[in-house]
Amino acid sequence: MTSAAPPPPAPPAPGDRTPDGSGGGDSGDWAAGGLVLGGVLMVVYGLFAVLQGIAAIAGDEVYTSFGQYSFEFDLTAWGWIHLIVGVLVVVAGLGLFTGADWARVASAVVVGLALIANFLWLPYQPFWSIIMIVTGLFVLWSVFNYRGSRPV
Numbered sequence: 001m002t003s004a005a006p007p008p009p010a011p012p013a014p015g016d017r018t019p020d021g022s023g024g025g026d027s028g029d030w031a032a033g034g035l036v037l038g039g040v041l042m043v044v045y046g047l048f049a050v051l052q053g054i055a056a057i058a059g060d061e062v063y064t065s066f067g068q069y070s071f072e073f074d075l076t077a078w079g080w081i082h083l084i085v086g087v088l089v090v091v092a093g094l095g096l097f098t099g100a101d102w103a104r105v106a107s108a109v110v111v112g113l114a115l116i117a118n119f120l121w122l123p124y125q126p127f128w129s130i131i132m133i134v135t136g137l138f139v140l141w142s143v144f145n146y147r148g149s150r151p152v
Contacts, residue, residue, distance in 0.1 A: 036097075037142070041135055042090070042092060042111070043089075045093075045132060045136075046090030047090060049083070049086030049089060053084075053086055055079070057076055078121065082117065082121075085110070088110045092109075118133050119133065
């Protein structure tokens with residue numbers, strides 16, 4: 001009585017290999033995890049931006065400027081900008097958890113606006129602005145590199 005051995009498993013596709021050739025771990029997996037982290041970061045950033053906006057609207061003496069800047073606005077105007085952008089970022093970040101395509105597009109647009117706002121906000125909060133610019137770039141990377149369904 002002889003039994004035939006099962007055929008060996010097919011090797012993973014070239015794009016599905018890790019450096020050791022074991023499969024899995026491609027940029028799609030990183031982007032999927034990054035998309036969830038990006039959604040969390042967007043919600044947290046949005047809440048901080050809302051609080052930042054409220055503080056700037058409530059009292060202009062909360063923030064000071066570090067010299068002259070070409071894109072200088074009144075702090076009350078910056079407060080409203082941060083409040084509105086913060087709310088939009090929270091809504092788009094919550095939408096990322098649904099995995100919907102509209103949420104990815106909306107997140108890319110809103111994060112792009114937040115990147116511009118943080119660049120223009122540099123003289124008031126330079127360290128925070130740089131952190132948020134880097135975070136926004138990571139969120140954009142994860143949104144653009146995520147593939148919802150990969151072929152098997």
